[in-house]
Every structure is written in C-alpha cells, then in structure tokens.
Amino acid sequence: MTPPDKSQNVPGSRRSFIAVLPALFLAGCDWTTGKRTKSALKGFQQFNDWVQQKVFDPGKLATEYADEQLTPEEDFRVNGYDTDEPDMDIPNWVLMVDGLVRSPGDYSMEQISTLPKYVKNLRHCCVEGWSMVPKWGGVLMKDFLAMVGADPNAKYVSVECGDDYYTAWDMASTLHSQTLLAYEAYGKPLGLEHGAPLRVVMPVKLGYKSAKWITRLTVTNEKPGGYWEDRGYDWFAGL
Ligand SMILES: Nc1nc2c(c(=O)[nH]1)N[C@H]1C(S)=C(S)[C@@H](COP(=O)(O)O)O[C@H]1N2
Numbered sequence: 728m729t730p731p732d733k734s735q736n737v738p739g740s741r742r743s744f745i746a747v748l749p750a751l752f753l754a755g756c757d758w759t760t761g762k763r764t765k766s767a768l769k770g771f772q773q774f775n776d777w778v779q780q781k782v783f784d785p786g787k788l789a790t791e792y793a794d795e796q797l798t799p800e801e802d803f804r805v806n807g808y809d810t811d812e813p814d815m816d817i818p819n820w821v822l823m824v825d826g827l828v829r830s831p832g833d834y835s836m837e838q839i840s841t842l843p844k845y846v847k848n849l850r851h852c853c854v855e856g857w858s859m860v861p862k863w864g865g866v867l868m869k870d871f872l873a874m875v876g877a878d879p880n881a882k883y884v885s886v887e888c889g890d891d892y893y894t895a896w897d898m899a900s901t902l903h904s905q906t907l908l909a910y911e912a913y914g915k916p917l918g919l920e921h922g923a924p925l926r927v928v929m930p931v932k933l934g935y936k937s938a939k940w941i942t943r944l945t946v947t948n949e950k951p952g953g954y955w956e957d958r959g960y961d962w963f964a965g966l
C-alpha cells in the first residue's frame with residue numbers, strides 16, 4: 728500500500744504555524760489522536776478546534792488516487808464501534824433533514840441520486856493507524872445541502888446513523904468539494920457493512936467522521952457532539 732502522503736496533508740504555511748505552537752494538536756493521516764486528546768482539558772480541546780477551523784483551507788484538496796493505487800477490493804476494511812450489520816430497512820430508507828434548512832423533510836435515494844454522480848479514489852485514514860484507498864461513488868454533500876436549502880452560514884452539521892453512532896462537522900469541511908454522500912464502492916452498490924444505503928466520505932478528516940448508515944442530518948449553530956468525540960477524541964479531526 729502507498730504510504731500516506733504527508734506533504735499533501737501539511738502545507739508549509741501550516742507547518743510553520745505548528746512550529747510556533749508546539750502544544751497544538753493536529754492529526755496526520757498515520758498517527759493516533761485518541762489517547763493524547765483523551766487526557767486533554769476541555770478548554771484546550773475547544774482552543775484546538777478553534778485553531779483547526781481557522782487554519783482549515785476549504786480550497787485544499789485531498790489526494791485523489793489513480794486506479795492503480797486503489798486498495799484491492801478484497802482488502803476493503805470494515806470497522807465499527809458496535810455492529811457491522813445494523814438493522815437498516817433499505818427499501819424504505821429515507822434521509823431525514825432538519826435544522827437550519829429551507830426544505831426540511833425526508834429525502835429518498837431516488838431524490839438524492841438525481842444529483843450529479845462523482846467517482847473518486849480517496850484515502851480513508853482510521854485513527855487506529857491504518858488507511859486504505861477505496862473507489863467511492865456518490866453525490867457531493869454540498870450539492871445535497873444546496874438541494875435542501877441548508878444555510879451555508881450555519882456553523883455545524885450533525886449526523887445520526889442506523890447503529891446509533893453519531894458525529895458532526897464544521898460547515899466548511901461539510902461543504903468541501905470532496906465530501907461525498909456515497910452509495911457505491913468499487914463500482915457496486917455500497918455493502919451493508921460499509922454503510923448502505925448511504926454513508927459520508929470526508930477525506931479531509933479522520934475516518935470516524937465518515938459516518939456509515941446515515942439516517943438524519945441536522946444543520947445547527949450549536950456545537951454537536953459525536954460518539955467518539957464525547958469519549959475524548961479530537962472534535963475537528965482534520966488531516
Ligand atoms: N455509523 C457508523 N459510522 C462509522 C463508524 C461506526 O462505528 N458507525 N465507524 C467509523 C470509523 S472509526 C471508521 S474507520 C469507518 C470505517 O468504515 P468502513 O467500515 O467502510 O471501513 O467508519 C466510520 N463510520
């Protein structure tokens with residue numbers, strides 16, 4: 728497997744910024760945030776989130792890999808905090824959308840898949856220290872948020888999942904041009920263990936932000952928590 732390209736992930740300007748703030752914590756693709764942040768003070772975490780939001784460059788793209796660099800499909804790893812097979816009623820599945828949006832309500836896969844489809848080979852970096860490059864297919868989260876009339880000036884978007892997992896993102900990362908709502912992997916419908924019928928793929932963040940089996944999106948100005956975030960993992964989790 729190709730090692731994570733750290734030069735892509737840490738631009739020079741940010742590197743020097745990090746140099747003057749040695750205590751600041753920013754994740755790289757291939758090392759763990761969990762244990763370090765677990766012991767950190769809440770105030771420090773809030774400061775850390777604030778700095779990460781300030782240095783986040785929405786125009787900076789994660790590496791998109793060539794097909795030759797894909798992780799072979801047989802090595803497409805599965806990971807979840809509880810179950811790999813939640814009880815999803817896929818034929819009747821809808822995505823509930825609420826909060827600061829013009830058109831709240833339930834959106835079907837049929838409606839979502841009217842949006843332009845994108846296929847991207849993107850690296851997924853798990854906080855546990857492994858990564859992989861699957862071929863994802865789906866729509867852009869920003870196109871979907873435009874479809875529902877989400878307030879782009881709202882601060883956060885939170886998500887709920889079929890396995891009771893939950894997480895949230897800052898609006899800039901949610902609107903990033905590589906954040907996907909994926910319904911395919913390797914040119915086939917997403918498998919249940921990988922988040923069917925619809926999951927998030929957010930290559931600018933650690934893997935625990937890429938929620939599987941999504942059931943509800945909420946646009947809000949109140950900072951939401953997350954399953955791992957509430958257990959001490961980095962909230963912003965930017966790469
Ligand atoms: N709903 C839900 N989404 C989730 C998780 C989870 O437990 N539940 N685990 C996260 C973590 S830690 C990782 S690494 C990836 C794993 O995705 P995969 O099973 O497709 O490899 O899903 C993320 N999204």
Ligand SMILES: [Mo]
Nearest residue numbers: 853854934935
């Ligand atoms: Mo993960």
